[in-house]
Amino acid sequence: MTNSMTEKSLPAKRPLADWLRWNVAKLVVAPTFALIIFFVYGFIAWTGYVSFTKSKMLPTYSFDGIYQYVRLWKMSTWHVAMENLLVFGGLFILIAIVLGCLLAVALDQRVRAEGLLRTVYLYPMAISFIITGTAWKWILNPGLGLEKMFHSWGWESFSFDWLINSDMAIYTLVIAAVWQSSGFVMALFLAALRGVDSEIIKAAYLDGASLSRIYLVIILPTLRPVFLSSFFILAHMAVKSFDLVVALTGGGPGNSSIMPANFMYEMTFRRNQIGLGAASAMMMLATVMAIVIPYLYSELRERKHG
Amino acid sequence: MATLTIQNVKKSYGAVDVLKGIDLELENGEFLVLLGPSGCGKSTLLNMIAGLDTITDGEILINNKVVNDVHPKDRDIAMVFQSYALYPNMTVERNIGFGLEMRKVTKEDRERRVDEAARMLQIDHLRDRKPAQLSGGQRQRVAMGRALVRKPEIFLFDEPLSNLDAKLRVEMRTEIKKLHQRLGTTMVYVTHDQIEAMTLASRIAILREGEIQQFASPQEVYERPANMYVAGFVGSPAMNFIPATVVSENDRLGVSIERTARGERSSVFLALPDDLQSIGEWIGREVILGIRPETLTHRSDAEMTQNKRLQPFDCQVEVLEPTGADTLTYIELGGREVIARVNPYNTSNPGETMAFMVDMGKASLFDPKSEMRI
Amino acid sequence: MADIASLPGGNSPWRSAGRFGLYFLLISFGAYYILPLIVVLSTSFKDLDEIRNGTLLSLPAEINLESWRYAWSEACIGVSCTGLKPYFWNSVMMTIPAVLISTVLGALTGYALTKFKFRGANMVFAMILFGCFIPFQVVLLPMAQSLGFLGLANTVPGLVLVHIVYGLPFTVLFFRNYYVSIPDDLIKAATIDGAGFFTIFWRILLPLSPPIIVVTIIWQFTQIWNDFLFGASFTTGGGQPVTVALNNLVNTTTGVKRYNVDMAAALITAAPTLAVYVLAGRYFVRGLTAGSVKG
Numbered sequence: 001m002t003n004s005m006t007e008k009s010l011p012a013k014r015p016l017a018d019w020l021r022w023n024v025a026k027l028v029v030a031p032t033f034a035l036i037i038f039f040v041y042g043f044i045a046w047t048g049y050v051s052f053t054k055s056k057m058l059p060t061y062s063f064d065g066i067y068q069y070v071r072l073w074k075m076s077t078w079h080v081a082m083e084n085l086l087v088f089g090g091l092f093i094l095i096a097i098v099l100g101c102l103l104a105v106a107l108d109q110r111v112r113a114e115g116l117l118r119t120v121y122l123y124p125m126a127i128s129f130i131i132t133g134t135a136w137k138w139i140l141n142p143g144l145g146l147e148k149m150f151h152s153w154g155w156e157s158f159s160f161d162w163l164i165n166s167d168m169a170i171y172t173l174v175i176a177a178v179w180q181s182s183g184f185v186m187a188l189f190l191a192a193l194r195g196v197d198s199e200i201i202k203a204a205y206l207d208g209a210s211l212s213r214i215y216l217v218i219i220l221p222t223l224r225p226v227f228l229s230s231f232f233i234l235a236h237m238a239v240k241s242f243d244l245v246v247a248l249t250g251g252g253p254g255n256s257s258i259m260p261a262n263f264m265y266e267m268t269f270r271r272n273q274i275g276l277g278a279a280s281a282m283m284m285l286a287t288v289m290a291i292v293i294p295y296l297y298s299e300l301r302e303r304k305h306g
Numbered sequence: 307m308a309t310l311t312i313q314n315v316k317k318s319y320g321a322v323d324v325l326k327g328i329d330l331e332l333e334n335g336e337f338l339v340l341l342g343p344s345g346c347g348k349s350t351l352l353n354m355i356a357g358l359d360t361i362t363d364g365e366i367l368i369n370n371k372v373v374n375d376v377h378p379k380d381r382d383i384a385m386v387f388q389s390y391a392l393y394p395n396m397t398v399e400r401n402i403g404f405g406l407e408m409r410k411v412t413k414e415d416r417e418r419r420v421d422e423a424a425r426m427l428q429i430d431h432l433r434d435r436k437p438a439q440l441s442g443g444q445r446q447r448v449a450m451g452r453a454l455v456r457k458p459e460i461f462l463f464d465e466p467l468s469n470l471d472a473k474l475r476v477e478m479r480t481e482i483k484k485l486h487q488r489l490g491t492t493m494v495y496v497t498h499d500q501i502e503a504m505t506l507a508s509r510i511a512i513l514r515e516g517e518i519q520q521f522a523s524p525q526e527v528y529e530r531p532a533n534m535y536v537a538g539f540v541g542s543p544a545m546n547f548i549p550a551t552v553v554s555e556n557d558r559l560g561v562s563i564e565r566t567a568r569g570e571r572s573s574v575f576l577a578l579p580d581d582l583q584s585i586g587e588w589i590g591r592e593v594i595l596g597i598r599p600e601t602l603t604h605r606s607d608a609e610m611t612q613n614k615r616l617q618p619f620d621c622q623v624e625v626l627e628p629t630g631a632d633t634l635t636y637i638e639l640g641g642r643e644v645i646a647r648v649n650p651y652n653t654s655n656p657g658e659t660m661a662f663m664v665d666m667g668k669a670s671l672f673d674p675k676s677e678m679r680i
Numbered sequence: 681m682a683d684i685a686s687l688p689g690g691n692s693p694w695r696s697a698g699r700f701g702l703y704f705l706l707i708s709f710g711a712y713y714i715l716p717l718i719v720v721l722s723t724s725f726k727d728l729d730e731i732r733n734g735t736l737l738s739l740p741a742e743i744n745l746e747s748w749r750y751a752w753s754e755a756c757i758g759v760s761c762t763g764l765k766p767y768f769w770n771s772v773m774m775t776i777p778a779v780l781i782s783t784v785l786g787a788l789t790g791y792a793l794t795k796f797k798f799r800g801a802n803m804v805f806a807m808i809l810f811g812c813f814i815p816f817q818v819v820l821l822p823m824a825q826s827l828g829f830l831g832l833a834n835t836v837p838g839l840v841l842v843h844i845v846y847g848l849p850f851t852v853l854f855f856r857n858y859y860v861s862i863p864d865d866l867i868k869a870a871t872i873d874g875a876g877f878f879t880i881f882w883r884i885l886l887p888l889s890p891p892i893i894v895v896t897i898i899w900q901f902t903q904i905w906n907d908f909l910f911g912a913s914f915t916t917g918g919g920q921p922v923t924v925a926l927n928n929l930v931n932t933t934t935g936v937k938r939y940n941v942d943m944a945a946a947l948i949t950a951a952p953t954l955a956v957y958v959l960a961g962r963y964f965v966r967g968l969t970a971g972s973v974k975g
């Protein structure tokens with residue numbers, strides 16, 4: 001309820017009981033808020049600070065300016081990681097959205113066994129990226145996987161070695177990530193399609209528009225918010241992606257499919273370069289914020305207008 | 307039963323002043339209706355009486371004790387919400403008994419009182435249903451039952467009938483009235499329906515943009531509206547407002563109204579009754595004459611000789627709107643469209659000139675600038 | 681909305697061709713999603729000879745559970761050859777309390793932030809919400825230090841703490857968005873009836889909450905069970921959750937590569953979340969799309 005029962009202090013009859021009654025909401029929120037303040041904001045501040053020091057195996061607290069950032073941006077591995085993020089993120093988002101949207105429109109045509117198909121499209125969402133990586137590693141395995149299957153079907157020249165090809169390894173990540181996430185995008189689109197006002201469609205139909213035109217010109221434009229949400233959710237996933245790389249390519253061959261999250265982990269926990277790890281983490285945070293802040297801004301603005 | 311006093315109560319949300327100093331005083335057992343258009347602050351005031359909203363400034367007293375900082379549950383009030391606010395997961399019986407349960411009333415006592423309330427409202431056959439399985443009218447009754455069973459000092463109603471269809475609304479209105487007569491509890495009732503206000507209230511407070519326009523009995527509000535806003539808000543069809551000039555003719559004060567009849571300009575003189583003769587200072591100045599449609603009707607010479615306040619004039623009929631009991635007759639006076647309520651057997655056809663009389667004893671005069679009653 | 685298909689005038693040969701294309705599309709993508717599961721499942725039932733001689737899609741000659749048994753209780757994870765069993769239980773012990781505690785805290789916080797708004801409640805919510813968006817890399821280092829300081833490094837309670845803290849923004853978001861849609865009048869009525877903060881929560885809000893509780897529990901369960909980053913960063917050896925153990929098992933390179941065991945181990949790891957999804961996924965999608973995503 002609006003602003004109620006909290007602002008004014010009370011007569012001194014039973015001070016404690018009354019105080020509790022008027023402040024219980026704050027007391028209930030306090031533990032959660034304290035945890036977030038400490039573990040989110042405090043920790044970010046700590047990481048931020050360490051990124052400005054020359055910490056190696058143990059954190060040191062003498063301020064050293066942007067040394068670590070300069071070093072980070074001079075490392076070719078970091079450049080590879082950022083480029084990979086761009087390639088992986090771009091393809092992953094694009095394909096997942098197109099596929100999710102396509103499947104949602106297709107499922108929306110009163111098809112038989114819709115429930116079964118939906119379940120099939122969606123189940124990968126429940127699975128850990130580690131498992132996804134393990135499974136696709138086996139399927140894409142050059143010796144025993146897809147390649148062998150096509151050979152045994154008589155397509156002797158078929159070769160599929162992306163997993164061990166440093167130019168192509170990054171695309172195997174796209175295949176597996178799309179497999180895991182596009183069903184979720186489909187679910188978002190499907191829910192939105194089901195919410196489209198059916199009278200608009202009937203009106204367009206009476207005007208003689210064909211089904212494909214109705215979708216392209218009338219329905220999809222109204223789904224703009226879903227496109228946006230999907231974009232931001234997927235972008236966020238892309239920046240965070242760590243497990244899939246570990247399980248599917250291990251960042252290899254060489255460092256060819258490494259991502260920023262793996263870089264950070266490697267520096268922090270394997271190479272004892274805490275300062276550098278912190279700097280790369282802050283760069284990741286900056287990347288996410290560059291995506292999220294415009295999103296939240298547009299969401300809030302839309303809600304005000306709506 | 308309780309008295310309720312509201313002293314200079316204000317409420318602001320940030321820079322927005324929603325209530326700008328409300329003063330009200332209620333006797334034991336009164337039925338106060340807060341009447342006003344949407345957004346004028348009625349619910350806000352009610353919530354503050356209930357203790358559901360903080361008070362920015364001023365004091366609210368129940369039984370002469372300041373309750374500003376008393377928790378709602380200790381104020382001994384019950385409230386019926388516009389949305390009914392029935393607990394969706396509880397049966398009707400538990401909904402009604404919840405307040406008693408919270409107050410640790412024993413089970414037998416609770417059952418007895420729930421029983422009593424349910425029977426009073428004729429919902430005892432619905433006791434085991436959930437709110438979702440009830441019709442709108444039934445939900446309304448349950449919401450009332452929930453308030454009734456507590457036997458509070460004050461009942462608060464926030465537009466309790468506005469979600470019902472017209473017929474049910476009239477029925478429930480009567481029931482609420484009966485309830486008040488039986489219980490004699492002080493009640494505060496919010497509505498934007500002026501008919502509800504007139505039928506239920508012992509006193510009406512008319513709110514506009516957070517300010518009280520008039521606080522008086524329904525009859526007084528109707529007959530002696532404090533300003534043009536109140537006059538226009540109460541009554542249907544609304545009061546006619548006619549620009550006029552105060553003049554003196556043959557030693558009598560009256561108003562002169564300009565009009566155009568068959569292309570010719572002329573004026574109508576209507577003498578003011580004796581109790582309005584004291585407005586000499588207004589001679590020659592513009593006023594707004596307020597006439598309720600039912601005080602403007604076809605001329606009857608018999609009545610006119612009995613009642614000196616009835617003033618005659620002739621006017622051309624423009625449009626007729628029969629309503630059954632009366633026919634609303636539209637004429638033009640002072641450049642305005644004016645409605646007269648005429649017996650259907652005495653109407654003239656549109657275009658014809660008809661003889662009217664107006665009861666100036668029931669007329670109001672307003673200052674055109676301040677819109678206040680003179 | 682595709683009622684159009686049933687409107688008159690749509691029965692041309694083009695329409696039949698369109699329907700055919702539609703089902704072709706739906707089924708081929710169905711295959712893309714389902715085949716990996718079938719491949720993994722069938723591989724886990726094969727023995728190594730069958731794997732070497734057959735192909736991905738060739739079916740196992742018999743349902744052979746040997747590799748499942750081996751993955752569960754014998755496979756080597758790093759140097760200790762205990763199978764996934766102890767790690768699986770680590771994950772269970774980690775997931776259950778973390779899911780329950782973060783859900784309860786999220787529900788109470790979401791309730792307090794919507795129904796008992798105090799000054800600054802929206803600001804508090806925005807600050808909590810921020811936690812949904814951070815890449816966890818920015819907290820890994822200080823968290824590792826803090827866990828060590830608290831004596832929780834490499835322990836299940838340590839992981840429980842981590843998952844509660846970083847799950848809270850999501851649970852608060854879910855409950856808050858659900859509770860804003862519940863009318864305030866209900867709380868006002870209960871307040872006048874004499875119910876206090878916790879009574880209103882327990883007697884009125886909670887009975888209305890099962891849809892969002894299901895969403896939150898499924899979300900938290902899959903997130904926590906499937907987590908790899910925190911497990912890999914804060915645990916080693918016997919304290920690892922099952923996802924980390926699975927990765928180690930797959931990458932342990934002693935002796936012959938036993939793909940069937942890898943696949944069985946992957947399925948064992950996936951079993952709980954898949955089971956939850958199959959049992960309650962419907963409610964999850966419904967709840968998620970109805971409430972939280974729309975905002």
Ligand SMILES: Nc1ncnc2c1ncn2[C@@H]1O[C@H](COP(=O)(O)OP(=O)(O)OP(=O)(O)O)[C@@H](O)[C@H]1O
Pocket residue numbers: 002319322324342343344345346347348349350351498
């Ligand atoms: N929490 C709030 N913050 C800012 N303004 C508010 C808030 N609550 C109400 N108001 C404003 O206060 C004014 C009065 O609101 P209130 O609900 O009392 O109106 P009302 O007279 O009950 O109207 P209705 O007949 O529509 O119920 C409105 O203009 C509303 O916009």
Ligand SMILES: [Mg+2]
Pocket residue numbers: 348349350464
């Ligand atoms: Mg209101």
